[in-house]
Amino acid sequence: MAELYYMNIEDPISAEDYQTLLGTCASDKREAIHKFRFEADRKRTLYGEVLARFMITKKTGAAMPDIEFDKNSYGKPYVKDQNEIFYNISHSGKYVVCGLDTEDIGIDIEEIRDIDLDIAKRFFHVKEYEDIISREIREQAHSLYDFWTLKESYIKFLGVGLSKPLNSFYFMINGESVQLCSQEDHTVYFHRYLLQDNYRLAVCVSTPDLIHMEKISLHDLVAYIKSES
Ligand SMILES: CC(C)(COP(=O)(O)OP(=O)(O)OC[C@H]1O[C@@H](n2cnc3c(N)ncnc32)[C@H](O)[C@@H]1OP(=O)(O)O)[C@@H](O)C(=O)NCCC(=O)NCCS
Known part of the structure; x- marks a missing residue:
């Protein structure tokens, strides 16, 4: 069954929690996030990446920072060396959504x-x-x-x-x-x-299965990361 998690980027975030999220990302992603001029764009990309890592960790048990991504020639990201977990991210306005499935x-x-x-x-x-x-x-x-x-x-x-x-x-x-x-x-x-x-x-x-959809708060995401590290 595919799963969707979504977050609201308007929830206030402390500098400490921001660093906690950033700490789960690879260095190239951190650099890309840093380059955005506007905070909202930084948060959209950061939250998308962290949501993906959170969902993949829950499914595979891999530590969040250890998950490696790659991109196809059109820029679609995928989990490296994995053919059973697929994900996709989208963001617009105040929402960031990540979907995970066992197929595309x-x-x-x-x-x-x-x-x-x-x-x-x-x-x-x-x-x-x-x-x-x-x-x-x-x-x-x-x-x-x-x-x-x-x-x-x-x-x-x-x-x-x-x-x-x-x-x-x-x-x-x-x-x-x-x-x-x-x-x-x-x-x-x-x-x-x-x-x-x-x-x-x-x-x-x-597949025609139902999709599980859930909103996750920043507080719960940060608590999950801290409990895993
Ligand atoms: C790259 C593309 C996926 C961007 O779509 P978008 O609606 O601007 O952005 P979304 O927020 O939905 O998706 C962005 C995420 O998709 C993922 N992505 C990037 N390239 C992708 C691709 N080729 N296929 C699937 N996912 C892709 C990334 O995770 C990206 O997140 P990130 O930038 O934070 O790393 C592409 O399809 C595009 O340029 N679309 C715009 C087309 C358009 O103008 N449509 C209007 C009428 S339909």
Whole structure:
């Protein structure tokens, strides 16, 4: 069963707890985090990395700092020398989410904001654009982000970045049902969530099982790290 954990980056963090989180990361990640100009960006990347390590540790028993990551040629991170644990991270606004599964997984979270529908016209499949504009005006932003997160979760599942054009496949959404129309020869499953009414989250996995989803506080994450070290 796939698992999702998510965190809110707006919870205040002490300098000591920040160092505790940073201490679980590899030096190249610490440097990358340090280079961000804004604190929110530093926290998004740091929390994503620590969430991934926390979840992998719980599954494998490996010590958090000992877990090694690598990236495919499109930048999708994976656990080095492991073919039974897969993860994916997404962050937007105040949330950071990490998904873990025993097979490939792709996740995308987006804060729903007012957005120009021309984005959907330019980048989405024409059927998706037509679906969005056929809805009532007040539903259109939600609909656009529904497609956006589904598309992005699928691209992140495949791990091929934007080398796969966003209009080369499309989704048909009918109430709770989601159908992917793609030329790829595989079966994938999608789960959609709405967090706090203004965050859309989509998860793409390769089995139809339910997903366990849980919010973890900074306090509990730090306590876990301290108990393990
Ligand atoms: C790289 C990409 C995954 C970034 O997506 P994003 O929505 O900007 O960012 P997210 O927060 O969802 O994901 C970022 C995380 O995905 C992971 N990631 C990076 N490259 C990845 C890839 N090729 N495949 C899967 N996951 C990837 C990393 O863990 C990254 O976290 P980090 O930067 O903190 O290390 C890529 O698909 C992209 O550039 N997408 C933007 C496409 C777009 O404009 N879509 C709009 C309409 S659908």
